[in-house]
Amino acid sequence: MSETVDDIWEPHAPAGAGGLRPLGAEGPALRANGTASVRTLADGVVEVSTEGPGEVRIEWRVPCVDATALWTPEPRGTGWLPAAWSAPRRTRLAAGAPIAALVGTGDVALCAFAAERPDVLAGAGVVEETGEFRFWAQAEGRLTVRIDTSGRHFARCLADLTAWWGSGYTVDIPEAARLPAYSTWYAMHQDVTPERIETQAALGKELGLDVIIVDDGWMTADRTRGYAHCGDWEPVSLPDTAEHVRRVHDLGVRYLLWYALPFIGKDSAAHRKLGRHALADEPKLGAIVADPRYPEVRDFLTDRLARAVEEWGMDGLKVDFVDRFAHADPPAAGPEADCADLDEGVERLLAAIRRRVTAAQPEAMVEYRQPYVSPGLWPYVTMIRATDCPLGGQENRQRTVDLRLAAGPVPVHSDMLMWHPAEPPEQIACHLIDVLFAVPQISVDLAALSTGQREALAFWLGVFRTHLDTLQRGELRPARPDLGYPVVTALGAETVAVARYAALPVDASGAGWRTLLVANADADPDVRLVGGSGTAVATVQDARGRTVRRGEVELERAEPIPVPRGGLLTLRRA
Template sequence: MSETANDIWEPHAPTVADGLRPLSAEGLALKASGVATVRAVADGVVEVSAESPGDVRIEWRVPCVDATAFWTPEPRGTGWLPAAWSAPRRTGLAAGAPIAALIGTGDVALGAFAAERPDVLVGAGVVEETGEFRFWAQAEGRLTVRIDTSGRHFARCLADLAAWWGSGRTADIPEAARRPAYSTWYSMHQDITPERVETQAALGKQLGLDVIIVDDGWMTADRTRGYAHCGDWEPVSLPDTAAHVRRVHELGVRYLLWYALPFIGKGSAAYRKIGHHALADIAHLGAIVADPRYPEVRDFLTERLARAVEEWGMDGLKVDFVDSFVRAEPPAAGPEADCAGVDEGVERLLAAIRGRITAADPEAMVEHRQPYVSPGLWPYVTMVRATDCPLGPQENRQRTVDLRLAAGPVPVHSDMLMWHPAEPPEQIACHLINVLFSVPQISVDLAAQSTAQRETIAFWLGVFRAHLDTLQLGELRPARPDLGYPMVTALGAGTVVVARYAALPVDASGTGWRTLMVANADADPDVRLTGGSGTAAVTVQDARGRIVRQGEVELDRAQGIPVPRGGLLTLRRP
């Protein structure tokens, strides 16, 4: 392609081959290079395709009127309006997703789009000379984009674009992939032993954690971090591994094991075997990035990872750092390579791993993480996690909501929740409420939690489990992305769940709900209801699930109902 992701795209720079030509599209200033067509899909939705022997480019503009935020699914990608000369972003199979939206007052999409293929160079921003907002997408050979200017709620537009991606793709999601999980990373880091893992699995199961994910440290006795010991993937810290896994299974807990897939440590036997096939040398980590364009590399890594399920009885894999395969410009491939590019090698590797572990266990799980969130990965993944934001509730909220908007059928997991041992129950509840619309992962020493802390965890995990259909599978309606989503709503069959992160009124109108739940993560306890009618039974619980109020309310009288910080308001009507 003619630009790189680090280039600055000037507003007056020449277009691809100086050959952009206007296309006819009602209400849309649209141009494209090569042979291009426009097809109306629905009111305000068009599909544009362009084809050329070289690079093709599609560009369009919308009036930047009443605009409040620009949305992408990448970390820290939402809440500002970039300039048209801002550097474009390159997406690929293992890096980002080709989707974005310009959002206006009332949370409507002024313009949203997605590209059909994952490997696209995309740009967007305000044109200073005209006050318009310009989008463009560029790829080699052929490109199709779907553009939505229907003015609907931006979440609905993005959900439709994700459904367009999903047409013809499969995503096999085991039920356990939507269940709350315990992670060893923040609580243990590399200090892994069978006894510690089994203790936390047992305590977690009592609280509602059905899955345990054992992270870094199981494959080495070294505790100094770094990745010099990756590659061999021998269970150094988990002796008699299969028996250990059986003991965890006897608790009723599923078990996933962590792998830094691309890294081959320079202190490993694997380095001596495949280290000559390197995409990059990461000297400060003591490792290389293996080159998946070579069958020898893919076969070796597939064998190493499949052992966890095939030999030790694990229930799946946490596959980390997939994005590291594409962070550097690859060297020229040698004659033994059988892939045209790194993306193709990555896809073949992930497909081989997924095929092996599901042959051994059809319910086997695979976790991926931001920023490798491309829909091209959906066949190889069963959950995707927000990238690391330890003790960052607002970041966790924004990242999980952003992921939900573009993840289609793939469950979204929170980054692992951790807190100081003295954290009050109310704030622990707020940590959980901030990720209410994802699958929570917890990473604290459960044995060290007080009675009040354990009650809080158990209560809110019970809410996650009891209302999974609404929270994870219902229609998601986040509000005000420009403010980091101070309120988020999920609409289910007869149930509406609202999470309130600021002192905002809650809309109780509509005839579709029988149960309306409001989770209060704000210090202001006065939850004000608007727009409702009729009578509803009311229950208020504190952060630990203890009932502090019961009775009835008249919904047609705008009123405040006291709900403690970290507490839950439940309204039920006939």
């Protein structure tokens, strides 16, 4: 798009129609410019398309009745109702995803929508003059949006919208991308050495961590946390790299290596080679953002990253800072560029990297991170991680749940879990329960764990692995996005998993489950089951996995079952 957000955003202007023409009489009040059409797909679900020269725009409104939150997949994007004059969201291939939902009482979607293309400017908010909720989306040349006002659970509506996205992509996910991982970042920061990495890999394997992700510091002896040394990507801190990787593999652990993909540091030899192809200057970081519209840039970066898998035998890449490519107003491409569109250059670069690493290792993994969560990136990624929130359990919970609702078939990873050395086992268990419906990443010194901490970590990692299908592939039903998801449920074939983060009752209804898991992350131990029938055998384990109670319970009775904070209630019926 040629315009910036500031060009279009008029915070004091009334929420008028802006010259758009009405479309049909059914469903939400729709307006569009260009050559527009509306197609009904199901009860309460329509697809609106328009095209024309220049910017095209679709706008629609619904009554803002019983509304509680606007859901979006951005960090801190859920839990309030913006005004119609709030700044719009601009999504691109490398930043954000064009999807949102107005959620009402009972967690129903009053209106959910997604756009077919990744590069969209979208606004949403309450119209002060009418009490309606206005949505609008615009793009260059053509635009298709799906609008769902069916009134179903908002997660069901979002699942259908992401399935619509997924029908256009081939996504290949190795099973290892769903296994708990160890990350060096919070535990070591830049102080990585082969000995420290191998020690943590060995200890992690014993606890149930099958992947290790080595972060910043491996490519430089500098420890000042800047990016001036990025770009050459020589293993300064990992001598005899291939042999080091082989030793990690001998432990039965897979190995991923971190790259700050866009950055060419000003102290690197690569800067002398590619500095003229700068998309942006980042003086505070000591680097430039390289412009992927140039084949020379793409070839260089692809060779640098693929080397980890092709030469050193690693199992994949942690590709960081891709969102730094997402400039709304990039400089004009020079004569050496082979594409004028920035998103096209980004996609060519990411496709080349994925192609090279999977040619060398068919099960290679590639990690991306919030906020670059666009479905256009799905073919090039095997997992998406929540953005940094150290020791922020509620943030980690909300971000991983939000990502699950927008990531389609791609596994979602938590931000790395870290804690103070004096953290009690119960709180460590709560950190893990906060990310129960994602893949946990751990980043502490495993050699320094107390016996209780180690037992809590091992127990809950075992829960993640044993119930992986339900927790990661089950139908996700988070409750109350306006309150940060105080209860989250995953529905599997015969197992239902519930995480309880507040003193709220747990729904035990449904004839399909044979196993009901209730993870208690609240200080109130009294778990109240509602809606159940018949009897079940209840097993209660504390945060360290020790059985503290077992016996038969009648599900119809309202008597609470005591479950310690950080503990697990398992109900099994014949």
